[in-house]
Amino acid sequence: MTLNKKKKNNSGQPRMVRQVNLQTVTRQMRRMELFSKIDLARELGISTTTMTKLFAQLEDTKLIERSPVEDTSFGRPKILYQLSPTLQVAAIVIDLQDTIICFSDLQGTIKPENQVKFPTGNNVDDLFSTIEREFKKLKQKLEAPCNVVGVCLPGLIEKETGQCMLNPNLHWLEGMRPAAHISRTLGIPAFVMHEETALSRAQLRTPDASSNYITMDFSAGVGMSVVVNGEHLSGGSGYAGEIGHIIMQPGGRPCGCGNRGCLETLASDRAFYNELQMTPEESLEALATRNPRATKIAGHVLEWQATGIAAAINIFNPDRVFVYSQLADAYPYYIEDMRLAVEKRTISLMYENCRIRTTHEGKQTGALLLTIDHLISTATGNID
Ligand SMILES: [Zn+2]
Numbered sequence: 001m002t003l004n005k006k007k008k009n010n011s012g013q014p015r016m017v018r019q020v021n022l023q024t025v026t027r028q029m030r031r032m033e034l035f036s037k038i039d040l041a042r043e044l045g046i047s048t049t050t051m052t053k054l055f056a057q058l059e060d061t062k063l064i065e066r067s068p069v070e071d072t073s074f075g076r077p078k079i080l081y082q083l084s085p086t087l088q089v090a091a092i093v094i095d096l097q098d099t100i101i102c103f104s105d106l107q108g109t110i111k112p113e114n115q116v117k118f119p120t121g122n123n124v125d126d127l128f129s130t131i132e133r134e135f136k137k138l139k140q141k142l143e144a145p146c147n148v149v150g151v152c153l154p155g156l157i158e159k160e161t162g163q164c165m166l167n168p169n170l171h172w173l174e175g176m177r178p179a180a181h182i183s184r185t186l187g188i189p190a191f192v193m194h195e196e197t198a199l200s201r202a203q204l205r206t207p208d209a210s211s212n213y214i215t216m217d218f219s220a221g222v223g224m225s226v227v228v229n230g231e232h233l234s235g236g237s238g239y240a241g242e243i244g245h246i247i248m249q250p251g252g253r254p255c256g257c258g259n260r261g262c263l264e265t266l267a268s269d270r271a272f273y274n275e276l277q278m279t280p281e282e283s284l285e286a287l288a289t290r291n292p293r294a295t296k297i298a299g300h301v302l303e304w305q306a307t308g309i310a311a312a313i314n315i316f317n318p319d320r321v322f323v324y325s326q327l328a329d330a331y332p333y334y335i336e337d338m339r340l341a342v343e344k345r346t347i348s349l350m351y352e353n354c355r356i357r358t359t360h361e362g363k364q365t366g367a368l369l370l371t372i373d374h375l376i377s378t379a380t381g382n383i384d
Helices: 015-031 037-044 048-060 124-142 178-186 195-205 269-276 280-288 292-316 326-330 334-343 348-352 363-379
Strands: 064-071 078-083 088-094 098-104 115-119 146-153 164-166 190-194 213-217 223-228 320-324 355-358
Touching: 015 037, 015 048, 015 363, 037 048, 037 078, 048 064, 048 363, 088 124, 088 363, 098 124, 098 363, 115 124, 124 178, 146 178, 146 195, 146 363, 178 190, 190 195, 190 363, 195 213, 195 223, 195 320, 195 363, 213 292, 223 292, 269 280, 269 292, 269 326, 280 292, 280 326, 292 320, 292 326, 292 334, 292 348, 326 334, 334 348, 334 355
Parallel strands: 088 146, 146 190, 213 320, 320 355
Antiparallel strands: 064 078, 088 098, 098 115, 213 223
16 A cells, blocks of 8 residues: 555565565455465466465564465365464554554454553643553453554654654644654554555455545545555655645635635534534434434535545546545435435546445554554565
């Protein structure tokens, strides 16, 4: 997902290609419980020599291990491998309302007992001391060997340093380097990722996965992640995708970024709750039970969401758009209404070739998957 376009590996092959191959391999490993070098090489069209080298690296770093099971179906027994069943990764997802710490195996399986959630609050020292305390407690409870922690954040994050440069909804994190801080306090390597990249990564789990897709996040704010030909677009400074801060109504409602009338103030779940002046739970209940006022406000929010989606479709020509929004779940016939609204705003050829759907694969799943990707990349020397 995070690819470096400039650097090359020793073979002269763009690093990006190797990275994509590696992700394909590890994704396939996660799909198959047991796998052999030959079967995996054949399945993915990769040479057995390359696969043997990769297996050696992954076995050395204990990410995969030989399975006690052997495949003897064709005479000579075939050695089968499995992802390490004991190794765990952890992700810390810091969001506007809540922070979640979660552990998973190398399959990215989320279990309720492997996670803890607490309010993010509004004080940097309190947040990081709570993270430290809760992380240590959970790790001890799970007795989890954990080699890496992914830290998932909103806002603009400088890729090289991991520093929060601008955070419209959590200003007090600006100037911080959360991954470096967490790594120091926990004594475990940590790296930072953007929440929209995590959300986008999670969509590769869906049966509807594609190599040209857009993820639209309409939850606390409005964010977007774009994947074109399998490559995540990060932009020159890594800040691409901030569609939520395009001004739609000059002089409109104040936005956390300092401007007024941004798409985020009109199209997010939070905009819906604020306008309705109810809690998220009350708002969603009112919408699901077709309260007239909630329905009317949600209709306006949907129209703004459609404007954002249509702009993205016209610019990037994706074949899938994944919508992440609680309003979408509570809104009766959301997809039908959304399609009509988007159709009015797009070039029809692009609209016809694009499927819009809602998604429940969230930031937490994506953060864990990106952390697993990072662990495997690091182990095989493919650090981006
Ligand atoms: Zn804004």
